[in-house]
Amino acid sequence: MNVIITKGYDEMSSTAFEVMKEVVTRNPSAVLGLATGTTPLGLYERMARDHRENGTSYREIRTVNLDEYEGLDITSDQSYVRFMHEKLFRYIDIDPKNTNIENGKARDAARECARYNALLEDMRQDIQVLGIGSNGHIAFNEPGTPFETETHVVDLAESTIRDNSRLFARPEDVPRRAYTMGPKNIMNAKKILILASGANKAKAVLGLVEGEVTEQLPASILQRHPDCTLVCDEAAASLL
Ligand code: F6R
Numbered sequence: 001m002n003v004i005i006t007k008g009y010d011e012m013s014s015t016a017f018e019v020m021k022e023v024v025t026r027n028p029s030a031v032l033g034l035a036t037g038t039t040p041l042g043l044y045e046r047m048a049r050d051h052r053e054n055g056t057s058y059r060e061i062r063t064v065n066l067d068e069y070e071g072l073d074i075t076s077d078q079s080y081v082r083f084m085h086e087k088l089f090r091y092i093d094i095d096p097k098n099t100n101i102e103n104g105k106a107r108d109a110a111r112e113c114a115r116y117n118a119l120l121e122d123m124r125q126d127i128q129v130l131g132i133g134s135n136g137h138i139a140f141n142e143p144g145t146p147f148e149t150e151t152h153v154v155d156l157a158e159s160t161i162r163d164n165s166r167l168f169a170r171p172e173d174v175p176r177r178a179y180t181m182g183p184k185n186i187m188n189a190k191k192i193l194i195l196a197s198g199a200n201k202a203k204a205v206l207g208l209v210e211g212e213v214t215e216q217l218p219a220s221i222l223q224r225h226p227d228c229t230l231v232c233d234e235a236a237a238s239l240l
Contacts, residue, residue: 021056067140100116
């Protein structure tokens, strides 16, 4: 694993942007695997600014997102489909038809997972952006998820519900279940870019980089990926 430690969040975001820009410039029809959450916001801001100021085009780019809350869709402020629109897609020239995410309101969950797995088979990610949960989750693959798992519906861990409750009006509004790509879909990406910022991620980052590869810390599987870059700030790297 290639580990890059930066001073703070801004430098982490700029470094991540350089990696992303290289992928998009080299292949203007690349498949980008994208994440939501607080961590990639600085990266998305830089992509939007670069599009505005330098004209980097996303017209032929396709995207696949990691996860979506069950029961939420574009009409909900907290849905991830809405997040991607608000934080990135509205600022770049991507064709909405080329953006993909699980349908949180699908009537048949098993069918929705099968649809997403088939789509991911056809659209192998040229780069997959990841954040990391304080419990070491990637996407919504909580500790204990078998590494061979593909897209599935998960019961979110209490710690994840707590971490994510800051984005909801009341903690009881946080959905308890979500659709997520599995570790297997993530590992299929040609390149992984995982970002971490802040002291609350330090323990998970330690496990990611130096720990035993174990399903108890889902991110640790990335040690087996041939092209994985971790960009993290000093606080997140403080236990390395
Ligand atoms: C988001 C996702 C999650 C987050 C993780 C970190 O699509 O899959 O795994 O990356 O929970 O979240 P933040 O960045 O908010 O600390």
